[in-house]
Amino acid sequence: MTRGPSAGGIGRRGFLKGGIAAAVSLGLGVPAVRATGNDALRVQRLAWAGIRLQLANATLFVDPLIDPNIWASALADPMVAVDDAVGDSYVLVTHRHPDHYDASAVAAALRNGGTLVHAEGTSFHPLPANVRERLSPPWEPQLLGDFTATPVPAVDGYGDRQVSWVVSAGGRRIFHGGDTMWHGNWWRIGRQFGRFDAVFLPVNGARFSWRKPASDESAVLTPEQAMSAATILGARYLVPIHYGVSGAEGYAEVDDVLGRLQRAAAPGGPQVRILRPGEWLDWD
Template identity: 70%
Template sequence: MTRLLVHAGGASRRQVLGGGIAAAAVALVSGKAARAGVAPTLRIRRLAWAGIRLQLPKATLFVDPLIDPAVWGSTLPDELIGVGDAVGDSVVLVTHRHSDHADPAAIAAALAHGGTLAYAAGTPPFGGLPDHVRQRPCPLWEPQLLGDFTATPVPASDGYGDLQVSWVVSGGGRRIFHGGDTMMHGGWWRVGRQFGRFDAAFLPVNGAAFSFQQPATDEPAVLTPKQAIAAATILGVERIVPIHYGIAGAEGYAEMPDLLDSLRGASKPGGPRVAILKPGEWLDWQG
């Protein structure tokens, strides 16, 4: 597993300007839809593990799709949802290079007819993809215009210390957040200030601890249910959809018990609503 170095200094002028531009771009998209009285057309389907599919009439965007059964083997009971039926312009966003989030088989299938693979600047290019796949390294806070979608990479913190981003995506009159497998970190407040409210946040919730990291610790390397609710509250999220959970029996990888009940229990009146989706199910915006 390749280790990547991340600059840990303060935000640069370009990052600050990029964040402002990102917020303006997202606000412009949402504002135009609201003024035109257009009903949102975005549909979102949960895929296996941490993956999601965003669907517009003429465009498809995937975040962290997973279809390779060898990645988790029998320890992941999720149904592996195919991604080879993208409609219109196709985009894949990757939060980081771990195989359960950057599955080469899923990326190749989703972009079989062309499209764009977007990932954090500083990440090595992906090998083995067809020449017609456009690879786009994306600096933090800089919005990427990807057909009918706008996507902006924002800070995240990885339990291994590897380079990772979360993604803010807007399209079809909606704005969503995808957290990858981030831990709790201090960047949530800035993301909330830059982008305002979110219609939905897809956040990891399993609070995983890694005993193979030495010296070992019981501290969670992924958001816990309580932390996910806290992060969603800071972001101003209307509904939280839990992802990145369900592993049982993987050596050295332990999830929190009863995590969905804990997630519901951490939710407070007036705060983010919890919407639990099984792989293959579509988000009901009315729910």
């Protein structure tokens, strides 16, 4: 369901490309052909859990964060600007928590217009001017120009509604996990979508003490759980996100996050690729 100004026609070429992308996203056996040159997909890590997917004439963000006040001094990540989107612009949001839905980041990313895409049953208002809204039912592919994005199950540490995103574009398929916990749908997602070029997964095993009675159980994937999820998904690369908070009241990460993640890697399995905010993933 789309609200706001009309998205306009996509044309025969766009329709055919979107149909192929949808088939790939649905796991219908269409092989992923690696794109090169202007059709290739580039992926940049942003602050905290955010990423940018870049095509020659289109930009898609997932959970962009630019407001330094969200974590204040507890997060050392530099904020990466998102007001320079190229071509058609889209923002996917995994859930409403302010470290994943930063209204100022959405407004900056879509300052020239575009589409905010989120799970059906969640609400993000007021919308910035000239921004369309698309509500996405679970497992239903969304054709966003040359991107195809599908919301899949995730589990939030608070029990709030959350999704992860599968995105196909430029001959690549990536997964963004938001801040999900371990859950039983990893196998279903892996069977449905096949192998992933890269998965961006939370790894800090965060524990919250402000919910009472408090629990010592991790409410976000631990490094070892993230590696297990990446293995089930058939990932080529595992890029860790959602880590690096220290000193936030009532919020604690596991120790040695990146060291534990690297030690969990096994020969022949997903390769760990650590990107600092602002860095781009090198597919080779």
